[in-house]
Amino acid sequence: MSTEIPDWFVLKDPGDISLDVESWNRYANTRLDRLISEDLWIITQPSWMSEDEWFQSKVEEFGGHTSLKLAVSQDSRLTSWLIEVEGDLFEFRFISSPSFEQKISVLKELYSQENVKLISEINRMFSIDIFRRFNIAEVDTRSVKYAKSKYGTSATDLNRKVAIHYTKIPSIVSAKRVLLFKGWGIVTLADIRLAVKREFEKQLREVIERSKELVEQDEGLKNAIKPIFDRVAEIARSTRLSKDFLSLGLDEGVEILSKPELFPPCIQELIGILKSEGHLAHLENWQLGTFLKRAGMAVEEQQRFWYESSIDNIGISFEEFKQKVNYQILHIYGKVGREVDYNPPSCKTCINNYYCYWAHKESAKIIEDIKTRFEDRKGEVVETAIEDISKLLNGQQYQRACARYFTLLTGWTVRGNHINQMISFTRQAYKRFYAKKEEEKEVKESNEDE
Amino acid sequence: MSEGVTSELLSEYYEKKFPIESFMSYLGLPDFQNREFGFVINERFTRNISFENTKKLREFMVSNSVQHAYVGSVYGKPPSRDNRIHSIKWKYREFIFDIDINEYDLVRSCDCGKYDYCKICWPLVQDAVIFIEETMKEDFGFKEMKWFFSGRRGVHGWVVDKESKFLNNEQRVSILNYLTFIHDETRSQSIEEIPNEAKPLRNRIFSLLVKPYIEHSFLVDLDNPILQCQSCKSKFRAYELIEEVTGRKTESLRFSTLDKRIQNSNIKCKYCSGELENITKLEIEDFGLTELKARKIITQVKETTSFDHNQYNIIMPNDWKVRRKMSNDIILNRYPRIDRVVSTDIKRVSRIPYSIHGNTGKIVIEIKDIDSFYPDSTPNIWEALM
Numbered sequence: 001m002s003t004e005i006p007d008w009f010v011l012k013d014p015g016d017i018s019l020d021v022e023s024w025n026r027y028a029n030t031r032l033d034r035l036i037s038e039d040l041w042i043i044t045q046p047s048w049m050s051e052d053e054w055f056q057s058k059v060e061e062f063g064g065h066t067s068l069k070l071a072v073s074q075d076s077r078l079t080s081w082l083i084e085v086e087g088d089l090f091e092f093r094f095i096s097s098p099s100f101e102q103k104i105s106v107l108k109e110l111y112s113q114e115n116v117k118l119i120s121e122i123n124r125m126f127s128i129d130i131f132r133r134f135n136i137a138e139v140d141t142r143s144v145k146y147a148k149s150k151y152g153t154s155a156t157d158l159n160r161k162v163a164i165h166y167t168k169i170p171s172i173v174s175a176k177r178v179l180l181f182k183g184w185g186i187v188t189l190a191d192i193r194l195a196v197k198r199e200f201e202k203q204l205r206e207v208i209e210r211s212k213e214l215v216e217q218d219e220g221l222k223n224a225i226k227p228i229f230d231r232v233a234e235i236a237r238s239t240r241l242s243k244d245f246l247s248l249g250l251d252e253g254v255e256i257l258s259k260p261e262l263f264p265p266c267i268q269e270l271i272g273i274l275k276s277e278g279h280l281a282h283l284e285n286w287q288l289g290t291f292l293k294r295a296g297m298a299v300e301e302q303q304r305f306w307y308e309s310s311i312d313n314i315g316i317s318f319e320e321f322k323q324k325v326n327y328q329i330l331h332i333y334g335k336v337g338r339e340v341d342y343n344p345p346s347c348k349t350c351i352n353n354y355y356c357y358w359a360h361k362e363s364a365k366i367i368e369d370i371k372t373r374f375e376d377r378k379g380e381v382v383e384t385a386i387e388d389i390s391k392l393l394n395g396q397q398y399q400r401a402c403a404r405y406f407t408l409l410t411g412w413t414v415r416g417n418h419i420n421q422m423i424s425f426t427r428q429a430y431k432r433f434y435a436k437k438e439e440e441k442e443v444k445e446s447n448e449d450e
Numbered sequence: 451m452s453e454g455v456t457s458e459l460l461s462e463y464y465e466k467k468f469p470i471e472s473f474m475s476y477l478g479l480p481d482f483q484n485r486e487f488g489f490v491i492n493e494r495f496t497r498n499i500s501f502e503n504t505k506k507l508r509e510f511m512v513s514n515s516v517q518h519a520y521v522g523s524v525y526g527k528p529p530s531r532d533n534r535i536h537s538i539k540w541k542y543r544e545f546i547f548d549i550d551i552n553e554y555d556l557v558r559s560c561d562c563g564k565y566d567y568c569k570i571c572w573p574l575v576q577d578a579v580i581f582i583e584e585t586m587k588e589d590f591g592f593k594e595m596k597w598f599f600s601g602r603r604g605v606h607g608w609v610v611d612k613e614s615k616f617l618n619n620e621q622r623v624s625i626l627n628y629l630t631f632i633h634d635e636t637r638s639q640s641i642e643e644i645p646n647e648a649k650p651l652r653n654r655i656f657s658l659l660v661k662p663y664i665e666h667s668f669l670v671d672l673d674n675p676i677l678q679c680q681s682c683k684s685k686f687r688a689y690e691l692i693e694e695v696t697g698r699k700t701e702s703l704r705f706s707t708l709d710k711r712i713q714n715s716n717i718k719c720k721y722c723s724g725e726l727e728n729i730t731k732l733e734i735e736d737f738g739l740t741e742l743k744a745r746k747i748i749t750q751v752k753e754t755t756s757f758d759h760n761q762y763n764i765i766m767p768n769d770w771k772v773r774r775k776m777s778n779d780i781i782l783n784r785y786p787r788i789d790r791v792v793s794t795d796i797k798r799v800s801r802i803p804y805s806i807h808g809n810t811g812k813i814v815i816e817i818k819d820i821d822s823f824y825p826d827s828t829p830n831i832w833e834a835l836m
Contacts, residue, residue: 134649166590167617170624176648180628183591191647 005105007058008093010065010086011203012109024067028228031064035085036235069204070221071228073212078232079205080300084335087201094196100157103189107162110199115165122163122184130186134179158190169195194336257305262433264425265357265369265405266350267291274309287354289332290344294423302329344422347399358398363390374408382408455811457515459831463806464511467834470504472816473803476596476608477521479504481541486522486529488799489514490808497799498535500528517808520799535797545614545622546800548792549578550604556639557783559670565603572824573662575605578786579820581658582607585629589650597817599828601807605817606792606800622794629788631781641778655777656759659784664751667783669737669744671730674701675708681724688728691717705731705741737779738772806831 005012045054065086072078097103107116119138123129131138138161163184172178172195178185215221260268270288274280280288292302306329307321316324330336350356358366367386374382385408392401399418406414406425410432419425477485487507488497491514501507511519522529526539551558551567551574560570567575579597586592586609594610617625628651631642644652675688688708692700696715703711705728711717712726719726734744750765751757766773792798801807805814811830817823 136649166624167621170620173624174627176628176642176645176651178647179649180589181591181650182588187647 005109006093006097006102007061008097009106009109010062010090011200011207024063024224025227027060027063028067028071029231030060031068032231032235035089067225067228068232069208070211070215071225071232073208073215074222074229075233076300078229079208080298082232083201083204083208086204087197090200091193091197095158095193100160100189103157104162107164107196110196110203111164111168115168117163117184119161119163119186122181122186126182130179130181134181136179136186158193159188161186161188162192163187164192168199171195171198259430259433261409262426262429264402264419264422266355267422267426269357269361270355271309278310281355283353284355285328286332287345287350289329290342291422293332293342294344295426299329299333299335302332347402347418347420347422350422351398356398358393358401359396363393366393370405370408377408455517455806455808455831459811459835460515460517460806460808461512462835463831464508464516468508468511469804470508474504476544476610476803481524483528484524484526484541486525486535486799487802488520488522489516490518491516493517497522498529498531498533500530511805516805519802519805521802522799523797540796542615543796543798544800545609545617545625546792547582547607548600548604548789548800549575549582549607549786550600550789551575552603553635553787553789556636557667559667567603567825569824570666573666574784576820576823577659577662577784578788579605579607579817581654581786582629582788584654584658585651588654589628590625596803597820598801598803598814599812599817599823599825600801601805601812601814602810603825605820606814608803619794619796622796626788626790626793629786630790631785632787635787639782641781643774644777653759655780655785656762657757659780660762661751661754661757663780663784664748668748668779669730669733671733672744672748675705675728675730677712677726678729679719679722679724680727682719682722684719684721685729686720686726688712691720737775738769739767743767 049057068082072082094103094106097106104116104118117125119130130136163186166173166178166180166183166185169178169185169187169192172185172187172192173180177191178187180186215225260271263271267288270280270284273284274288289302292305297305303322303325304318306325307318327336332342334342345354347356351359367390370382370386370389374385385404388404389401392398392404397418399420402419402425403414403417406412406419406429410429412428412432414428474482482504483500483502485500486497487499487501488495489499489511490496495518497520499510501510510516522535523543524541525533525535526541527533529535529538551562551571552564554571554574555564558571558574560568562568562571583595583597586595592609592611592614596608596610598606598608600606628648631644633640633642644655674690677686677688677691678684679686689700689703692698692711692715695717700711708728717726718724731741734741737744739747747765754761766776792800801814803814803816806812807814811832812825812828813830813834815828
């Protein structure tokens, strides 16, 4: 097949395009705006567009992409962010590209020519008829969820099958979601769409890593991309932080860790165990991971957090560790697997299945903890709180005990008299400690102005 | 070291009998000096060793009377004490499978323990070899595999094709995952469902494993049901108990006749006189089958000489619950159980073909025909030196 690689495939060699450094900024900004507004676009030449105009739009496409790559290469967090958004754009374009042949040419470019074959080629190669041999349909009869989704009806050829060498699709082989014949994985495009996206992201990362050296050696280039770098940094930060915490003025997700008093006791306890023992039970990992995500930590920040806290890292580098835990962390963020953006478990779920400080720790130890934590408070106040909490614990009213602790901590009363969500505990505690301080600061400043 | 396997014998074997050329034909001479070797000498394991040529390797094995000899990966530099394998670049390693009979401990119906094997359980290893070899050839397109006896209780399968050496860790893991249906083999043994897409694998399970399963593992007590006391939970073989109480020899009874016989002769638990329950019957019901259907399946499968997945589809009742239960049970009892780490760890060392197993004195010979191979028939160091 001689279909050309589509122009939207940004990893292909752009050919005869010379980039005007002055316009970099403009191209990069346009691309950034579209990436963050999730305005996914395809570039195919409209019938009314002249060749010159079409060429110009290609220059903008490649120019924007190239300058963004160069800009983010200086920072691993920004690299991850760009790879993520470019990966989404690639997936959209791959699925909605108008012809099956075009999709195949992209696959051949990604996996290299000799690793991608049409079913007819496989049939010729082994003198068989794959469909008859295994009693399968050429076009899968299963309904593909993309057919009528945002990708439009053109996505129907996702049901068609293609052969890819098994070494190129290890995740699909691992899940046995493939018909393997003599080393060739017979799969529908719908089945491999995520694996293709991951491959694109992997190759994009390699390209960015290569451009890192280029930028480091060229001071002029570094200065030229500085404005783009700053803008990406700002955008990446604001899209990364969760809505809950963005409004509270946290600059970086990791900052949350510098304010441990904000955490509900279960999370404080889990972090304590993790730091002292080096590991947690599986469900506790999940509880802490989803909490930290909602608290505003980015994927990279969580990777760093777990690397520094867990003992699995003995003798391995951060990069190796990332390879090991990446799937779990990406899963928490809904970037792999079922792609669900998971919420932290509710307090009820924690009491029954995960870790609840009040339900699972001995009462005597809880009381000891509270005494140490509130040493500087008035004895009477703490004693009354301990008495209340003990009564609630005896009655197995753990969520109310947590609310009582919150009141002791902040002086505020929790609405509805019990805690439902770890994250609501943190949000309220944050408001109590920091929003108030900000207000005071503002009042003080305005008084000084007067 | 086994009492009989002396240092002198080992040195003599490696000097006179060890066929280093045959062993090298699997490894290939290029990069030999960068290949890692490991040995057990005087009960101590040592690795990060390399040799300039095969002559030096042989000299080392002779002079140190190695009890166990292992070969590892090829690296960018010759591994040594100063160039330990973790600090030098990994280049390639053969793709090797390890199947040990003790991996089946939880499902072995015989009384064999950890290192033991018998004619009843050894076929599990034989089935696994046939299954894995066919999967590697048909599904993954490899052309040749060599199997070696591991020297004690299992076998090692080497994929000979050159490209297999360069598989990275992720690709090796993916092949192993493709071949794995039983998770947590030593504890929960949960069984993964066979996905629709993996048709060749599913067909192979039904073609190769159903016959041995039906013959050796499916309702093994049907021909002499087990009765259990409802009070004290003691178990008895039905026919032996009837014979003991009534003095009449009994065999091949349908369950309804058996029930009547027990009722008429007023047979109760020997220890507490409690009521007896036919638990083999319950087992059949658990499969969703009737006694008649179960017997029919067994007869049909036993009578078929060349069984394949099409016959399985014809014989089995068209009820998805029965089929699910049956396929789970087939996988649980007969599916290959591979020691994953041996295949996936790219820096692991594996026993050298034709070397001596220091504990048993047996030679790690190549298995030419797995169907007729039984570990007891393997030559040992004493025979080799005779």
